[in-house]
Amino acid sequence: MSEAGIHPLMDSESVPDFTTPEIREQTILAHLPRVRVIARRIHERLPACVSLDDLISTGVLGLIAAIDRYDPAQQVKLPTYAEFKIRGAILDSLRGLDWAPRLYRKRLKLIEAAINALEQKHKRVPVEEEIAAHLQIPLDEYHRWLAEAGNLSVTNFGCNSADADDCANNLLEDLAIDENCPSHVVERAALQRLLAESIEKMPSVERTILSLYYYDEMTLKDIAKIVDLRESRISQLKAQAILRLRCVMQKRWPQDRGCTESRL
DSSP states (O other): OOOOOOOGGTTTOOOOOTSSHHHHHHHHHHHHHHHHHHHHHHTTTTTSSSOEEEEEEEHHHHHHHHHHOOOOOOOHHHHHHHHHHHHHHHHHHHHOOOOSSSHHHHHHHHHHHHHHHHHHHSSSSSHHHHHHHHTOOOOOHHHHHHHEEETTTOTTTTTTOOOOHHHHHOOOOOOOOHHHHHHHHHHHHHHHHHHHHHHHOOOOHHHHHIIIIIIIIOHHHHHHEEEEEEEOHHHHHHHHHHHHHHHHHHHHHOOOSSOOOOOO
């Protein structure tokens, strides 16, 4: 998250007195744009029946909880802690809602198994045609499977939870939040290196999509204009790239690492 242009009240170097109603209200207002950004990014991966306004409202509750519970003694910046609580509140509200048919999840697992098998066989990243052939389905059918995967939370790095996107964010946030745990600092660097190595081996278009989506925080619609592909195709390629990363993480990143987990 870029902190350029952040409201002074969001700067953890000078911690405001949140017990003062005026300061508390101003701090909440300063964070509201970030709530909307987080809610939109989660919403675009969900079915249309899920209300964006509901996600934003839930995120605001998470923001308020973050401000009321913030403890500067934990040595975590307020924007970092607020984002953690906002995202967590939204994902908690979605937990237990499994709108994806079992067939979709079965196909997702088949794609992962195909990627793993082909990488082991050829010692390289497989192309779409090879994956489709391994699955014994036409290429356009494989593209439909990817479109289905795009509607699921597929960013499950080293976790078997149904809340895949939640698990991915929890892994990265757990490594980043507890800065007092030396192993977390080392592991975060190791995880970043592993991700960078894995992404570098991907087809260039998938690398570009991941970079624009996760680092530049662009929408799929905006990425489609830059890459000159249909938005639906961008969604397919992003899902495929994430599935590739998940395969790597499941093989090379143990689920239980470092200090005892500490939630904020």
